[in-house]
Every structure is written in structure tokens, then in C-alpha cells.
């Protein structure tokens with residue numbers, strides 16, 4: 001059964017960290033629609049003043065973050081003693097677990113452009129207080145699968161027997177970066193019952209088999225424009241789907257590039273404040289109290 005679009009929304013401008021201008025595809029207000037995912041930020045700017053302030057030292061607990069850089073570089077440092085820089089095509093994956101303090105600082109690129117995505121995956125209650133960990137995956141480690149007119153970078157999950165390098169994320173998501181040529185289509189099998197969304201990076205595509213039925217919500221988008229474009233959905237749009245076994249994307253005159261991300265819902269209460277996501281307000285209060293008291297970080301890595 002083909003998954004049908006239930007909702008399309010445009011990313012909204014917001015300011016995070018020490019003054020980074022970014023676009024948020026979904027976040028706090030959408031809980032629990034995207035369960036097990038909490039947030040997706042799209043940071044794309046060719047004005048260094050909008051990203052150089054960065055995300056100086058801050059804590060996280062109870063989540064995992066997956067950062068995917070398309071252009072430019074981000075320097076990272078954390079309380080486990082990791083230091084590194086990720087660049088174009090690289091992925092950084094961080095499990096905050098019981099607590100990590102880190103910083104993420106974009107560097108000025110030669111042409112000024114910084115572009116990438118940060119996805120937050122929730123941890124179930126059983127794993128909220130696990131030991132923190134950090135991994136970097138370099139662009140050349142990410143396999144590319146070519147199927148007819150589709151090119152798929154497998155970041156996490158498996159396509160036609162090819163496994164992505166990001167493997168130990170607790171909710172076991174699938175994270176694919178897919179490009180489809182013009183006048184073509186790509187069908188991707190997805191698990192029934194899992195939350196599935198697409199985020200359009202570039203170009204435009206039609207994300208189910210309907211061309212003239214508009215029964216889904218179109219939010220933050222000019223409805224008239226949308227209709228005129230014959231159901232084609234363009235960049236910085238989040239596409240949510242109802243249940244089913246596969247996602248069909250077709251293109252017309254232009255190619256489309258999109259992230260296709262899925263995961264099994266956790267279905268637990270979410271208590272979320274800033275960079276900390278727990279199950280109860282009491283756990284949140286305790287986390288912030290520990291941060292103030294200097295006892296937040298439980299595990300600093302093997303020494």
C-alpha cells in the first residue's frame with residue numbers, strides 16, 4: 001500500500017545557539033507527530049554573520065543528534081574529549097544519553113555558504129541515561145546505490161543489501177539522501193507502522209500518486225502556488241505520510257533531492273526543555289539542577 005501525504009509544511013526561520021539563523025522543519029510544537037524524531041533543523045546561509053556565532057558549550061541529555069553537512073565545515077568538541085571537524089558529505093552522530101556537554105562551531109567557508117541538517121532522535125526511557133558517545137562518518141564511507149534514475153546515499157539503514165555506516169542509533173532509523181533525475185520515479189519500501197517523512201533539499205517532486213486531490217494540509221505555504229505547480233513540492237518542505245508499505249516520488253521537468261527518514265515510534269511521554277528531553281518534568285528539573293551544580297556529566301569516557 002502506497003503511503004499518502006497527510007501534511008506538507010514549510011520550514012520556519014528561527015534563531016538558535018549564540019545567534020545562528022536557521023530553518024526549522026519541525027520541533028517542540030510538532031510533538032508527538034514525528035515520534036521517534038523530535039526536531040529537524042536546516043541550516044543554510046551564505047552570510048557568515050548568520051552562522052559564525054555557532055553553538056558554544058551547551059548540555060544535552062536523553063537524545064541522539066545526527067548532523068549531516070552538505071557544504072562548509074563545523075568544528076566539534078565535547079566532554080568525552082572528542083575534537084573534530086566535519087565537512088561536505090560528512091555525518092556526525094552523537095548520543096547524549098546521561099549527559100554530554102559539547103559545542104558545534106561552523107567555520108567560514110571560501111564561498112561563504114554553510115549548509116546542513118541536524119536531526120534529533122529521541123531515546124526511549126530504557127536508554128535515556130546510557131553512556132554518551134560520539135562518532136564521525138566521512139563522506140567516502142557513505143555508500144551510494146544507483147537504481148535507474150535514482151541515486152541514494154545510504155547514511156543509515158539498508159538499500160538493496162547496502163548498509164549505511166551509522167548503525168547503533170537506538171531507535172534504528174533509516175536516513176537516506178535520495179536524488180531522482182527529471183521525468184522519473186523512485187519507489188522505496190518502508191516499514192508499516194513506522195513514522196516516515198521526506199524533507200525536500202533541492203528541485204521538486206510529487207510525493208504520492210495524486211496530482212489533483214488536495215486532502216492533506218498545506219501549512220506555511222502559498223496554497224495557490226502549490227496548486228498551480230501540479231502537486232510538485234519544492235525545497236525546505238517537510239512531507240509527512242500516513243501509514244503504508246512504500247513511498248513513491250515522481251519528477252517532472254526538474255530533478256528532486258530529498259531526505260527520506262523513518263523510524264519506529266517510541267510512544268512515551270515527552271518532557272522537553274531546550275537541549276534536554278526526558279519523560280517527566282521531575283527528570284527535567286533534576287537535569288537542570290545537576291547542570292547548575294556541576295554534576296551533570298556522569299561519564300567522561302574511558303581514561
Ligand code: CO
Pocket residue numbers: 055058060102104275
Ligand atoms: Co548541541
